[in-house]
Amino acid sequence: MFSTVDVAVVGAGLSGLVSAYRLHRAGAEVVVLEAKDRVGGRLLTSSTRAGVAVDCGGSWVGSRHKAVLALLGEFEIDLVPQFTDGLNLLRVRGRIHRYRGDVPRLRLHEMLDLARAQWLLDRMATRLGSPPWSGGFAAKLDERSLGAWMRRHVRTTAALLVLKMVTAASFGCRPEELSLLAFAAHVHGCGGLADLVGVHDGALANRIAGGAGTLPTHLARRLGDRVRLDHPIVEIHRSPDRVTLISRTHQPVHARRVIVAVDPATADSIAHHPPLPVxxxxxxxRWQMGTGIKAHVIYQRPWWRDHGLTGATVTDTGFVRLTFDVSPAGAGAGVLTTFLGPAIADDPELLQPDSAPRRRRRVLDDLAELLGPDAQHAEDYIEQDWTDEPWQSGCVPRVPTGVLHTGYPWLTRPVGPVHWAGAESSHIGEAHMDGAVRAGQRAADEVLATLATVARA
Incomplete structure (x- = not known):
C-alpha cells in the first residue's frame, strides 16, 4: 500500500489519531499502526446487553480541557453533564455524611484539615515551573512520595480518605507508591486540586455522549485505510534518511519520521536499533502504570435519584470505596461505576481473575449497604481490567519517586527521526483526554516543521 510514507504513527489511541489527523490535513502522507484490533487505546466504550454505552477507560471532560473540547466541537459531538442534582455520600468510621457540591460537610476540625491539605498542595503546584517537572523545587518533590507528605501534613481520617481516593482514581495506586512531584504536577496541569476532583466546572463536569470511544472513532473514519489494526510494531530501525518499523506479522513499513504515541511503559516493549539514549x-x-478494575453496574433506571442521591459515594471501608453515576442522558438505564484495585480494596483476593462471580456479588452487596436494597437488582455488570489489556501496560500513570525530574525532557525530546506523543507527555491536562490531544498536536507540529526543513534543504 505504501513504499515510504512521510510519517508512521505507532498507536491508534487518541493522541496518535490526533497526530495523524493533523498531519493528514496538512498534506503529509501518514499511516497509523495499531497493535490492537480496535482504535481508541485507553478510551474504550463497551455496550451492555441492552445497548447502553459505558466507558471502560477514560470518561470525563472538564471545562478547562480546551483542546479536546475544540475537537469535540469540530466533530459536533455532544457532552453529557455529570448528574449533580442531589446529595453525595461520604462514610467515615461508620458515620455517613450527606452533602451537596464538591466538598463534604465534615466536623469542623476535619474540614479545616482537608482545607489546609488542599491549600498546601495547590501552593506546591503553583510553585512548579513550565513544564512542572523541571527545576530545583521539582527535584525536591521528586525525592518524596505523596504518602510521606500526607503522613506529615494530614491529620484526620476524613482528609486522608479523600486524598487516598483521589490517588486511587487518578493513579491506580496508594499514595506511598506515587511521587509527590507526579501528584503536584498533575494538580498543576489541572489548575488546582479543586478542579481535579470537581464536578461543578471541574475535571468531572461532563462525559461524551455515546461514550468516549466516539471521538477516536470519528478520527479513524476521517483517516480511512491509513489506520492499520492488528499491526504491532516490535522494532524500530533508524537510519539518517529513513525509519523502518518491524512487525512480526506484516511487511516492514518505511517512513521519514515516526511518532510513538503510547505511554512510556508500553513504549518499552519496542526494540530500537541503534539503541535509544540511556x-x-x-x-x-522505570515508568509504571496503575492497576485496578473499572466496573459498571447497570440498572433499569437510576433509582438512587428517587431518594435524592447523586450516586457519588466515598467510603473508608468495604470493597467498593468510590462510585459515580454515569447514566446516559435522558430517561432510561441507570449506571453506577466504581474503581476496584489493590490500592483501596479490603479483600485483595477478590481481584483475582477467577474471582469474577464473587467480585460481582460483593460489589452489589456493598452498593446495597451504601445506597439501599435496590442495588441488588442489577440488569448487567461489566468490568475492564487494564492490566490484562493486550498491548497496554495500564490505563493511568503511576510514577514512582526519582523518575519524573530526571526523565521529563525525554517525554518529548525526539530521538533522531522518532518523536513522542501520549497523554503523559503534555503538562497541561496531563493523563486526561485533553493532554492526549495536546500531545498529539505538539508531536504533529514537530514533524511538520522537520519535514518542511528537509524539503527546503
Missing part, C-alpha cells in the same frame, strides 16, 4: 531507555524502564 536517559530515554531508563525513563521507559
Amino acid at each position: 536517559e530515554r531507555a531508563e525513563l521507559q524502564r
Whole structure:
C-alpha cells in the first residue's frame, strides 16, 4: 500500500489519531499502526446487553480541557453533564455524611484539615515551573512520595480518605507508591486540586455522549485505510534518511519520521536499533502504570435519584470505596461505576481473575449497604481490567519517586527521526483526554516543521 510514507504513527489511541489527523490535513502522507484490533487505546466504550454505552477507560471532560473540547466541537459531538442534582455520600468510621457540591460537610476540625491539605498542595503546584517537572523545587518533590507528605501534613481520617481516593482514581495506586512531584504536577496541569476532583466546572463536569470511544472513532473514519489494526510494531530501525518499523506479522513499513504515541511503559516493549539514549531507555524502564478494575453496574433506571442521591459515594471501608453515576442522558438505564484495585480494596483476593462471580456479588452487596436494597437488582455488570489489556501496560500513570525530574525532557525530546506523543507527555491536562490531544498536536507540529526543513534543504 505504501513504499515510504512521510510519517508512521505507532498507536491508534487518541493522541496518535490526533497526530495523524493533523498531519493528514496538512498534506503529509501518514499511516497509523495499531497493535490492537480496535482504535481508541485507553478510551474504550463497551455496550451492555441492552445497548447502553459505558466507558471502560477514560470518561470525563472538564471545562478547562480546551483542546479536546475544540475537537469535540469540530466533530459536533455532544457532552453529557455529570448528574449533580442531589446529595453525595461520604462514610467515615461508620458515620455517613450527606452533602451537596464538591466538598463534604465534615466536623469542623476535619474540614479545616482537608482545607489546609488542599491549600498546601495547590501552593506546591503553583510553585512548579513550565513544564512542572523541571527545576530545583521539582527535584525536591521528586525525592518524596505523596504518602510521606500526607503522613506529615494530614491529620484526620476524613482528609486522608479523600486524598487516598483521589490517588486511587487518578493513579491506580496508594499514595506511598506515587511521587509527590507526579501528584503536584498533575494538580498543576489541572489548575488546582479543586478542579481535579470537581464536578461543578471541574475535571468531572461532563462525559461524551455515546461514550468516549466516539471521538477516536470519528478520527479513524476521517483517516480511512491509513489506520492499520492488528499491526504491532516490535522494532524500530533508524537510519539518517529513513525509519523502518518491524512487525512480526506484516511487511516492514518505511517512513521519514515516526511518532510513538503510547505511554512510556508500553513504549518499552519496542526494540530500537541503534539503541535509544540511556536517559530515554531508563525513563521507559522505570515508568509504571496503575492497576485496578473499572466496573459498571447497570440498572433499569437510576433509582438512587428517587431518594435524592447523586450516586457519588466515598467510603473508608468495604470493597467498593468510590462510585459515580454515569447514566446516559435522558430517561432510561441507570449506571453506577466504581474503581476496584489493590490500592483501596479490603479483600485483595477478590481481584483475582477467577474471582469474577464473587467480585460481582460483593460489589452489589456493598452498593446495597451504601445506597439501599435496590442495588441488588442489577440488569448487567461489566468490568475492564487494564492490566490484562493486550498491548497496554495500564490505563493511568503511576510514577514512582526519582523518575519524573530526571526523565521529563525525554517525554518529548525526539530521538533522531522518532518523536513522542501520549497523554503523559503534555503538562497541561496531563493523563486526561485533553493532554492526549495536546500531545498529539505538539508531536504533529514537530514533524511538520522537520519535514518542511528537509524539503527546503
